Amino acid sequence: MGCSTSALPNSASTTAAPGVGVGVGIGGNGGGPNAPLPPLDANEKDGSLLFCIKLRRSRMRRCSCGAVTLQQQNGDGSTGSATCGDNIMCNQVLLNPQQTKNESDYEKLSTGKKDSIVTVAALGNFTHSVVRRATGTGSTGTSGTSSSGGGRPGHRKSSLALALTPEDEPMDVYTRNLMDLKYPTVLPPNPQLKALLVFHKSDSICEVVTLACQRHQLDVTLVKSKEEALDTLQKSYATAQCYHLIIIDARSTKGLDAEHIARTIRHTHGHHLTTIIAVCKKSFFEKDDALIALLDAGVNRCIAETTNLAMCSVELKQILHSIIRPHNVMSTQQALYTALHRLKEVVLITDDLLRIQYANRATERLLNMRLDEIISKPLADIFVSDLSTISEQGKSIKEFDGILTVRRKNQEGIPMHVRVVPVACIGSAPTHLIFNFDIPGGGMDFIATLPQPKEAPRGSLHSVRRCSFDVRSIASDGLRRTSLAKLTSLPLEAPITKENCSADEARLIDKVLEFLKREGLYSPQMKEIRTDDPIATDLIGALLTGPSVYSSRRSSNDSIIRTGNSTRTAIVPAKMKANPIVMELLEESLSWDFDIFKLEEITDYHPLLYLGMEMFRRFDVFATLNIDENVCKAWLAVIEAHYHKSNTYHNSTHAADVMQATGAFITQLTNREMVMDRMDEATALIAAAAHDVDHPGRSSAFLSNSNNPLAILYNDLTVLENHHAAITFKLTLGDDKINIFKNLDKETYKSARSTIIDMILATEMTRHFEHLAKFVSVFGSEVEPRELVQSEEETSILMRRMLIKVADVSNPARPMQYCIEWARRIAEEYFMQTDEEKQRHLPIVMPMFDRATCSIPKSQIGFIEYIIQDMMHAWDSFIDMPQLITCMQINYSQWKKYDEQGVNTLADIMAKQPPVGNKPSNSK
Numbered sequence: 022m023g024c025s026t027s028a029l030p031n032s033a034s035t036t037a038a039p040g041v042g043v044g045v046g047i048g049g050n051g052g053g054p055n056a057p058l059p060p061l062d063a064n065e066k067d068g069s070l071l072f073c074i075k076l077r078r079s080r081m082r083r084c085s086c087g088a089v090t091l092q093q094q095n096g097d098g099s100t101g102s103a104t105c106g107d108n109i110m111c112n113q114v115l116l117n118p119q120q121t122k123n124e125s126d127y128e129k130l131s132t133g134k135k136d137s138i139v140t141v142a143a144l145g146n147f148t149h150s151v152v153r154r155a156t157g158t159g160s161t162g163t164s165g166t167s168s169s170g171g172g173r174p175g176h177r178k179s180s181l182a183l184a185l186t187p188e189d190e191p192m193d194v195y196t197r198n199l200m201d202l203k204y205p206t207v208l209p210p211n212p213q214l215k216a217l218l219v220f221h222k223s224d225s226i227c228e229v230v231t232l233a234c235q236r237h238q239l240d241v242t243l244v245k246s247k248e249e250a251l252d253t254l255q256k257s258y259a260t261a262q263c264y265h266l267i268i269i270d271a272r273s274t275k276g277l278d279a280e281h282i283a284r285t286i287r288h289t290h291g292h293h294l295t296t297i298i299a300v301c302k303k304s305f306f307e308k309d310d311a312l313i314a315l316l317d318a319g320v321n322r323c324i325a326e327t328t329n330l331a332m333c334s335v336e337l338k339q340i341l342h343s344i345i346r347p348h349n350v351m352s353t354q355q356a357l358y359t360a361l362h363r364l365k366e367v368v369l370i371t372d373d374l375l376r377i378q379y380a381n382r383a384t385e386r387l388l389n390m391r392l393d394e395i396i397s398k399p400l401a402d403i404f405v406s407d408l409s410t411i412s413e414q415g416k417s418i419k420e421f422d423g424i425l426t427v428r429r430k431n432q433e434g435i436p437m438h439v440r441v442v443p444v445a446c447i448g449s450a451p452t453h454l455i456f457n458f459d460i461p462g463g464g465m466d467f468i469a470t471l472p473q474p475k476e477a478p479r480g481s482l483h484s485v486r487r488c489s490f491d492v493r494s495i496a497s498d499g500l501r502r503t504s505l506a507k508l509t510s511l512p513l514e515a516p517i518t519k520e521n522c523s524a525d526e527a528r529l530i531d532k533v534l535e536f537l538k539r540e541g542l543y544s545p546q547m548k549e550i551r552t553d554d555p556i557a558t559d560l561i562g563a564l565l566t567g568p569s570v571y572s573s574r575r576s577s578n579d580s581i582i583r584t585g586n587s588t589r590t591a592i593v594p595a596k597m598k599a600n601p602i603v604m605e606l607l608e609e610s611l612s613w614d615f616d617i618f619k620l621e622e623i624t625d626y627h628p629l630l631y632l633g634m635e636m637f638r639r640f641d642v643f644a645t646l647n648i649d650e651n652v653c654k655a656w657l658a659v660i661e662a663h664y665h666k667s668n669t670y671h672n673s674t675h676a677a678d679v680m681q682a683t684g685a686f687i688t689q690l691t692n693r694e695m696v697m698d699r700m701d702e703a704t705a706l707i708a709a710a711a712h713d714v715d716h717p718g719r720s721s722a723f724l725s726n727s728n729n730p731l732a733i734l735y736n737d738l739t740v741l742e743n744h745h746a747a748i749t750f751k752l753t754l755g756d757d758k759i760n761i762f763k764n765l766d767k768e769t770y771k772s773a774r775s776t777i778i779d780m781i782l783a784t785e786m787t788r789h790f791e792h793l794a795k796f797v798s799v800f801g802s803e804v805e806p807r808e809l810v811q812s813e814e815e816t817s818i819l820m821r822r823m824l825i826k827v828a829d830v831s832n833p834a835r836p837m838q839y840c841i842e843w844a845r846r847i848a849e850e851y852f853m854q855t856d857e858e859k860q861r862h863l864p865i866v867m868p869m870f871d872r873a874t875c876s877i878p879k880s881q882i883g884f885i886e887y888i889i890q891d892m893m894h895a896w897d898s899f900i901d902m903p904q905l906i907t908c909m910q911i912n913y914s915q916w917k918k919y920d921e922q923g924v925n926t927l928a929d930i931m932a933k934q935p936p937v938g939n940k941p942s943n944s945k
């Protein structure tokens with residue numbers, strides 16, 4: 022007789038009968054009473070499998086961490102307690118707290134007669150030796166039996182069932198079938214294990230350790246110093262390899278400082294789950310201080326030196342089973358946490374006292390708070406509703422399901438459908454409560470940070486909700502239905518249109534159109550520039566036209582670009598977080614009415630550094646690039662230092678402003694479930710931060726007209742943007758301390774670089790209409806985007822280009838007070854260019870931008886009408902940010918009013934403004 026075993030993989034069901042005979046059955050395949058254990062397959066070796074095990078109670082003990090472990094059967098027949106291996110996961114755990122279905126498991130174990138036998142279903146990494154020790158059977162004494170009835174034909178049997186001798190007492194049977202396993206686990210990785218041996222010299226001990234590793238098929242690398250060890254680890258990290266086991270010679274501090282090495286490794290990124298073993302002198306085990314110091318430094322286990330290969334091999338085997346394998350299992354938690362974090366649904370976990378222990382990204386968005394503002398807070402702080410029912414139900418392990426009102430940071434209350442699931446991680450009382458939020462009716466509109474104007478007609482947000490970023494479906498679904506009319510009515514068209522033709526011909530024409538589009542046939546004359554409006558003509562002409570217009574004019578050999586000064590020193594404020602005013606302001610850093618000028622002021626003209634770090638943090642850029650925060654900080658500081666403070670407009674505040682808009686757009690895209698992946702977000706933010714770096718405060722046309730070396734270098738083509746992109750990479754790659762890309766693998770780096778360059782080049786205004794028209798024709802078309810462009814990647818490129826373009830010139834769509842300040846800054850910069858052109862007798866690129874005569878309102882009206890308006894409508898239709906349109910319209914009306922009132926000069930306009938730094942009037 023024996024146990025019937027599970028019919029399905031990774032699970033077991035038992036129907037153990039009283040008085041079962043000695044038996045070890047695997048997969049329900051009958052073995053004779055003395056049949057040897059069949060070998061475990063790969064899954065069984067490394068996976069977390071459900072085992073059905075019958076055990077004598079007296080051989081079990083409860084470990085201090087709450088798990089039930091085995092009592093070991095020593096070779097001499099005595100028993101010893103199985104210990105809780107490394108305080109992370111119990112050694113030879115039979116039932117660990119997370120794996121028990123309910124508390125009765127433990128009760129059954131602890132209350133039955135001392136020597137009765139229980140059958141437990143345990144999820145773990147058991148091996149034959151563990152099982153043998155559990156049952157007290159040696160390799161010869163075990164025999165396999167299994168019931169024939171338990172397994173379903175056709176299914177792989179992977180559970181291991183054990184039973185004790187027939188003379189054992191009747192069993193207090195606890196039966197568990199596979200359905201009891203409520204939550205499936207993620208199978209851990211099953212890698213080829215690699216060991217790094219750090220031995221000062223290759224003596225006999227080192228040799229034995231090496232042989233023992235090889236005996237267990239470990240791939241061994243031997244190094245002789247701390248530096249070599251760290252270098253090897255660094256290299257392995259960069260090539261996505263890893264060492265699972267590091268064995269350090271700790272016998273003497275003369276050769277190697279094992280404690281220091283262990284501590285350094287433990288603090289190195291990616292090594293929190295690496296198993297570190299110290300080989301110590303036997304004498305160390307007589308007093309504990311040296312060993313404890315090693316363990317405190319992060320060593321998992323200290324083993325005694327030996328020249329006996331068998332002993333060393335057994336020791337290593339134990340380490341493989343009891344530490345490395347559980348570590349592998351634990352590493353899979355990262356996958357679960359990532360899934361949880363990326364979930365669109367709001368998930369929040371509290372402890373039993375309702376203090377928040379975990380919140381995913383969706384929670385941050387819902388509450389409009391950062392993680393560090395959420396974690397550890399009492400739940401009552403974020404709920405308006407009374408939580409006593411939840412507490413009560415939680416205590417009695419009952420789920421709660423009801424409507425509660427949650428309070429966002431701005432005190433706005435939102436009624437939410439909340440489900441609360443209590444979980445007991447240790448013992449029987451719930452230790453944690455899992456909160457899952459829904460909006461009644463399913464809407465997610467609460468996430469919008471600014472009020473939506475009533476007049477903006479919108480399709481339901483549901484219509485554009487997607488599980489992942491899929492530009493094609495966005496275009497074919499929400500965008501097309503809600504805003505197609507608006508988009509297609511834009512005065513932008515492909516050069517050829519299809520009329521009166523068959524569907525096949527139309528498709529062919531579309532293909533041809535796309536081909537033509539890529540040849541850059543969209544031209545600046547797509548919108549006629551009114552000749553009676555000289556300011557608009559000047560500005561728009563200068564922005565949209567390439568250098569040829571001016572190339573025939575006279576030039577000068579002077580250069581305005583300061584060359585040879587590529588290593589500006591960047592000052593990184595030591596304690597960025599220390600300034601509470603900055604921190605408070607940055608809390609709003611994703612709002613469209615964010616006050617960038619105040620940030621400029623309170624950071625002493627380092628807005629890019631502060632805003633940049635905030636954006637990098639909010640969008641997990643450190644993790645995405647696998648880079649230390651300090652490298653990012655240094656990078657931002659250097660990039661910021663290469664923006665020219667003397668420019669009134671193209672300085673680091675503009676870069677920070679564009680980065681802020683980029684962050685706001687990414688958030689809005691995510692809110693509408695058009696999710697960019699993490700690398701897309703990171704590259705977009707990097708491109709935004711660097712897109713105008715080292716801008717000389719003069720236009721490309723000016724550089725061409727003045728024979729500036731950059732214009733010569735880039736043949737008058739896209740001069741500034743080429744320079745911004747090139748210097749970004751020159752600076753970044755030129756100094757390891759700021760190289761934010763250094764940990765990316767080759768392919769990822771290549772792709773990130775190409776995206777960043779493409780985005781920076783897209784900010785060039787001479788191709789403005791080309792980019793806009795492509796965007797509109799792809800995202801506003803009746804035709805599926807896939808038929809218009811070659812790949813999803815191309816569609817995504819069009820979207821990213823438009824994102825940075827809109828961010829770059831979003832100032833006319835900012836709240837009025839900011840819009841006016843930006844207009845002042847750009848006008849001042851244009852005036853300075855005109856001043857210099859006059860002074861140096863260069864062609865005057867925008868004669869109307871003369872400080873003595875210029876009408877600022879007219880220039881802004883022209884800029885909005887010709888450049889901004891269509892683009893904002895197209896972008897708003899795509900991402901649904903009606904506040905862009907609202908602000909733009911208010912600003913436009915204001916410029917019109919100023920124009921009518923004859924308020925023209927900068928001085929007139931500024932006299933009418935409240936000082937910047939106060940909240941704008943049209944932001945809410």
Ligand SMILES: Nc1ncnc2c1ncn2[C@@H]1O[C@@H]2COP(=O)(O)O[C@H]2[C@H]1O
Pocket residue numbers: 560564713784785786829830832833843844847880881884
């Ligand atoms: N408010 C504005 N008024 C006029 N021109 C602007 C305004 N904002 C941006 N621009 C121009 O648009 C250009 C976009 O690319 P750049 O940042 O290189 O340079 C910018 C300015 O020349």
